Amino acid sequence: MRKRVLITGAAGFLGSHLCDRFIDEGFHVIGMDNLITGSLSNIEHLFCLEQFEFFNHDVTTFVHVPGELDYILHFASPASPIDYLKIPIQTLKVGSLGTHNLLGLAKVKKARFLIASTSEIYGDPLVHPQDEEYYGNVNTIGPRGVYDEAKRFQESITMAYHRFHGMETRIVRIFNTYGPRMRLNDGRVIPAFMGQALRGEDLTVFGDGMQTRSFCYVDDQVEGIYRLLMSDYSLPVNIGNPDEITIKDFAQEIIKLTGTDQKIVYKDLPKDDPLQRKPDISKAKEILDWEVTVRREEGMKKTFNYFKNLSKEQLYKSEHKDFSKHIRK
Numbered sequence: 001m002r003k004r005v006l007i008t009g010a011a012g013f014l015g016s017h018l019c020d021r022f023i024d025e026g027f028h029v030i031g032m033d034n035l036i037t038g039s040l041s042n043i044e045h046l047f048c049l050e051q052f053e054f055f056n057h058d059v060t061t062f063v064h065v066p067g068e069l070d071y072i073l074h075f076a077s078p079a080s081p082i083d084y085l086k087i088p089i090q091t092l093k094v095g096s097l098g099t100h101n102l103l104g105l106a107k108v109k110k111a112r113f114l115i116a117s118t119s120e121i122y123g124d125p126l127v128h129p130q131d132e133e134y135y136g137n138v139n140t141i142g143p144r145g146v147y148d149e150a151k152r153f154q155e156s157i158t159m160a161y162h163r164f165h166g167m168e169t170r171i172v173r174i175f176n177t178y179g180p181r182m183r184l185n186d187g188r189v190i191p192a193f194m195g196q197a198l199r200g201e202d203l204t205v206f207g208d209g210m211q212t213r214s215f216c217y218v219d220d221q222v223e224g225i226y227r228l229l230m231s232d233y234s235l236p237v238n239i240g241n242p243d244e245i246t247i248k249d250f251a252q253e254i255i256k257l258t259g260t261d262q263k264i265v266y267k268d269l270p271k272d273d274p275l276q277r278k279p280d281i282s283k284a285k286e287i288l289d290w291e292v293t294v295r296r297e298e299g300m301k302k303t304f305n306y307f308k309n310l311s312k313e314q315l316y317k318s319e320h321k322d323f324s325k326h327i328r329k
């Protein structure tokens, strides 16, 4: 009998890569997504497999899954600043109500539960690099608060179910991750720069570009998540690449990589945009024996190849995804 795993956010960037990984590991995979930010094209290659099922469902309402479940991975959430600014209430609900529903499901099914938390729970960090013991510096009422606080609540309720109900739970704190299947127009820096390079537009750096990020290739991220799920460690673990770079230097790297001669143009820094971010990954190394294997240069080449192969129509459809049909008036 195959082990059965439910993956929410299955049609999203990380969710779809996780579906692939669990299929490769011999699982029966049940994907779930309401397709607000996800896209079926990310998982259409799995539809022909009998060990894959898909439910188009919004996890903020009661979740029913027939049959047994061994694992639940909750990856449904808007995950780019532009998305959660456009759909703030859904962002809050999927992290809070959605997590509550899925914890209830995990309890009934006696499934091990893993949630996708984020470096955003550290806010604009005053400790550098960020280790798991740091409590963070989040503006609860700022524009990013809807994401950050939903994710913080998600961690709290998961620990409460672990402690009160004795459930097996895992919490991964995901730092900036990139790779094929990112949405070209989701506003995040890597698709933004790559799309601009491919369209021959100037690269938009926000602020003075001295803010830093540390980018992790998706295969490394998935490996870390898989190892954490299979471990017996229930406290949060950072997974990310500690190789830190300023956004300005990163823009220059992209210009070099894409062989284009774009200029950099500067735009206003969005409110509460963290000035620095770099994971302390000692815990992941020690507990999961995990480390980064894909250097930025190699990962960016693979990612750029993916974007290069998109159709002209996708490349020039620069409008952000239209969420209006999902918003109740």
Ligand code: UDP
Pocket (backbone or CB within 6 Å): 080, 081, 176, 187, 188, 189, 190, 192, 193, 204, 205, 206, 207, 211, 213, 247, 269, 270, 273, 274
């Ligand atoms: N950024 C930028 N130009 C863009 C998009 C993003 O300079 O066109 C900056 C953004 O202000 C932030 C960094 O790149 O400092 C990473 O942004 P992203 O939205 O990818 O993720 P974040 O880490 O902020 O959640």
